[in-house]
Amino acid sequence: MPSRPSKACVRCGQKTDGRSYSCPTCTKNKNKFYGRKSAAERGYDERWHSFRERYIRENPYCGQCGRPSKIPHHVIPLRERPDLKYDENNLEPLCIACHGVRHKRTPPGGVIS
Secondary structure (H helix, E strand, O other): OOOOOOOEOOOOOOEOOOOOOOOHHHHHHHHHHOOOOOOOOOOOOHHHHHHHHHHHHHOOEOOOOOOEOOEEEEOOOOOOOHHHOOOHHHEEEEOHHHHHHHOOOOOOOOOOO
């Protein structure tokens, strides 16, 4: 399978792996700055990644706008109900832009470049 073309980090301009908007250094620094744990520390392990891939494959379109979904969004946050991590009734497939709106990172209708 061909690898994804690399993108420029939105913070520093260095190349990313093509799946992320930030390079590993900026992501690590952002997590430190905001006091956020890493994905692995928050419980997103190999089992979650496999589950996530299957969920997105079975739910390919955003539940808000109909664009291709990229993120299985937990309706009830994991920090409140970790027992619902793998409950598909607690998930909604979202595209990156709609997920940003849901978490107030992007204005409604906003475009992530």
